[in-house]
Amino acid sequence: MLARTADNLYWLSRYVERAESLARILDVALRLATLPSAYAGTSNEWESAIDIAVCRDAFFRHYDVANQANVTQFIIAGPDNPSSIRACIEVARQNARAVRTAITTEMWEILNDAWNEMQRLRFQSFTSKDLTKFLAFVREVSLRFDGAAYRTMLRTDHYWFQRLGMLIERADTTARLLDVKYHVVLPETEPVGGGLDYFQWSALLRAVSALNSFHLIYRGGIKPWLVADFLILKPEQPRSLISSYETLNRVLDLLAERYGRQGPSQRLARQTYSQLQNMDIDTLFQTGLHEFLEQFIADNNRLGLAINDQYLQ
Numbered sequence: 668m669l670a671r672t673a674d675n676l677y678w679l680s681r682y683v684e685r686a687e688s689l690a691r692i693l694d695v696a697l698r699l700a701t702l703p704s705a706y707a708g709t710s711n712e713w714e715s716a717i718d719i720a721v722c723r724d725a726f727f728r729h730y731d732v733a734n735q736a737n738v739t740q741f742i743i744a745g746p747d748n749p750s751s752i753r754a755c756i757e758v759a760r761q762n763a764r765a766v767r768t769a770i771t772t773e774m775w776e777i778l779n780d781a782w783n784e785m786q787r788l789r790f791q792s793f794t795s796k797d798l799t800k801f802l803a804f805v806r807e808v809s810l811r812f813d814g815a816a817y818r819t820m821l822r823t824d825h826y827w828f829q830r831l832g833m834l835i836e837r838a839d840t841t842a843r844l845l846d847v848k849y850h851v852v853l854p855e856t857e858p859v860g861g862g863l864d865y866f867q868w869s870a871l872l873r874a875v876s877a878l879n880s881f882h883l884i885y886r887g888g889i890k891p892w893l894v895a896d897f898l899i900l901k902p903e904q905p906r907s908l909i910s911s912y913e914t915l916n917r918v919l920d921l922l923a924e925r926y927g928r929q930g931p932s933q934r935l936a937r938q939t940y941s942q943l944q945n946m947d948i949d950t951l952f953q954t955g956l957h958e959f960l961e962q963f964i965a966d967n968n969r970l971g972l973a974i975n976d977q978y979l980q
Contacts, residue, residue, distance in 0.1 A: 687809030
């Protein structure tokens with residue numbers, strides 16, 4: 668396969684996954700913003716949204732305050748935000764068109780229809796109801812695209828590069844969601860384990876469509892260490908870090924077999940996966956959850972660069 672084709676497939680799926688992640692981040696912020704009035708003014712959910720989306724500096728170059736109107740406009744369609752939802756769908760579509768023969772008709776139609784729909788929307792006039800419907804629409808586009816890829820693509824290197832992009836992006840988002848909630852979101856005036864803390868952890872689980880599955884595994888209440896255990900170390904949870912890296916290892920091994928050699932990306936993925944396999948949540952909290960997540964995000968970025976150097980250039 669040409670490196671250019673692999674690059675288009677990899678970034679195609681990264682941008683689709685990123686659009687979905689941004690929609691989920693905004694949905695969490697919106698849920699937290701509509702908490703009972705007893706919590707009004709105590710949470711910084713809109714500022715945390717731009718932290719998770721990694722666009723704080725760019726946002727505050729154009730806005731003075733992080734409120735619902737400014738954050739939603741910037742993350743959904745900000746013209747100066749290259750990672751807005753609208754920009755992600757546009758770039759994903761451009762990559763899909765570049766590899767039109769390497770993906771299936773169903774995958775192309777989903778992205779093309781999504782882009783055409785976004786062209787008709789007027790984001791500036793969104794009501795809260797419009798915003799909720801739009802975020803559901805973006806999540807549905809990503810789920811349909813992923814389902815189409817899973818059901819219709821041949822299991823060749825085209826499919827594997829598409830999966831790599833999705834998995835790298837998904838691991839990054841899950842780690843950032845956990846880190847910002849644990850390290851940033853809860854105000855100092857609010858008690859850990861209090862009402863606001865409970866609502867925030869519940870919203871985080873909703874953000875990764877994992878609230879019901881969490882309760883199936885943990886019969887007790889929502890506790891920070893249980894949520895962290897679920898989203899980091901439970902392979903049954905498809906958005907957990909260990910689940911992402913289990914599949915990353917398998918896909919990278921298939922690529923190594925296809926091309927006849929292993930390289931830095933296989934070694935880095937195997938190293939991170941082994942670390943996750945040998946970890947327990949008590950030790951992780953004792954050594955520092957924030958420090959672990961910071962290191963994981965850095966290692967995940969390093970793996971992305973290794974994949975780029977090994978296959979995409």
